[in-house]
Amino acid sequence: MSPVSYDDVCQAIEALLSENQSLTLANLREALGHRGSMSTLSKHLQTWKQQKFLSDKTVTVTAPPAPDSIFSAVQTVWQQMQGLGLQQVQEKEQEIQRLQANYRAQSDAHQSERKQQDEKYHALMAEYQTSLAHNQSLEQEHESLFQQYEQLSNKLANALSAIQGHSADMTSLLEVHANAQKQIAEKFEELSATWLQYQQEQESRHQVECQHILKKYEETLAQLQKLQTHCAKIEQEQKQQQSLVESISPIVQALNTLSLQQNKTTEVLASLSQQVSQYQHNQLHQYSVSWVYKKT
Numbered sequence: 363m364s365p366v367s368y369d370d371v372c373q374a375i376e377a378l379l380s381e382n383q384s385l386t387l388a389n390l391r392e393a394l395g396h397r398g399s400m401s402t403l404s405k406h407l408q409t410w411k412q413q414k415f416l417s418d419k420t421v422t423v424t425a426p427p428a429p430d431s432i433f434s435a436v437q438t439v440w441q442q443m444q445g446l447g448l449q450q451v452q453e454k455e456q457e458i459q460r461l462q463a464n465y466r467a468q469s470d471a472h473q474s475e476r477k478q479q480d481e482k483y484h485a486l487m488a489e490y491q492t493s494l495a496h497n498q499s500l501e502q503e504h505e506s507l508f509q510q511y512e513q514l515s516n517k518l519a520n521a522l523s524a525i526q527g528h529s530a531d532m533t534s535l536l537e538v539h540a541n542a543q544k545q546i547a548e549k550f551e552e553l554s555a556t557w558l559q560y561q562q563e564q565e566s567r568h569q570v571e572c573q574h575i576l577k578k579y580e581e582t583l584a585q586l587q588k589l590q591t592h593c594a595k596i597e598q599e600q601k602q603q604q605s606l607v608e609s610i611s612p613i614v615q616a617l618n619t620l621s622l623q624q625n626k627t628t629e630v631l632a633s634l635s636q637q638v639s640q641y642q643h644n645q646l647h648q649y650s651v652s653w654v655y656k657k658t
């Protein structure tokens with residue numbers, strides 16, 4: 363991408379003025395096709411404003427008119443004095459003095475007017491310099507605010523990306539939890555079938571089968587403990603995710619809802635585990651009583 367020149371900025375400014383748009387850095391950068399940095403655009407814009415101000419506020423100082431007409435008049439009077447008498451010479455001398463006094467008065471007036479115009483010009487230049495410094499300060503403040511906006515936008519995008527990643531992790535954990543529930547149900551059905559088969563087998567195999575059932579029961583308990591550990595890990599990760607999204611209320615509310623559902627699932631899982639334990643305990647007790655009864 364080619365760098366932005368001063369001529370490019372001038373053309374963009376003319377285009378904005380023709381469309382009656384304000385001369386802001388954002389509009390100028392948009393007119394340039396989002397080219398150029400804020401510092402470069404601000405520098406070219408200030409140069410354009412300075413030249414525009416100088417062209418509009420130029421003070422034209424008019425020099426006092428050349429005294430050729432007065433000198434010509436004096437020369438004409440002097441030539442006329444050659445043929446006049448003494449009285450007329452004195453009158454002409456008075457007229458010459460009057461003309462000289464008028465010339466000096468006119469010269470002083472022109473000098474006074476020029477001095478006033480110079481003072482007005484310097485005052486305008488001082489006002490322009492003050493306005494230019496204030497405008498530069500506003501442009502710097504605008505650029506700083508624009509940079510802060512871009513930084514906040516990047517932080518927000520990173521936060522949203524992190525939240526999406528954690529949401530995907532939470533979905534994966536819920537799938538693992540659902541698979542664990544399915545495995546528990548299958549194990550429960552398998553244990554129930556094994557228990558029924560155990561009751562139908564011969565008495566000589568009762569003790570061996572009972573040990574086999576107890577072993578599977580221990581394995582199931584071990585799996586339940588692993589699942590509880592896994593659930594504790596999920597709760598810990600959920601706390602970490604909750605600290606990450608405290609600044610975004612809607613997503614926090616969604617995660618809290620998900621956490622409540624997960625807690626309910628954990629409670630259902632614990633209840634199911636207790637039911638399985640109670641069921642197996644009752645079956646073992648019934649079998650023991652039956653076995654003792656048969657022995658007796």
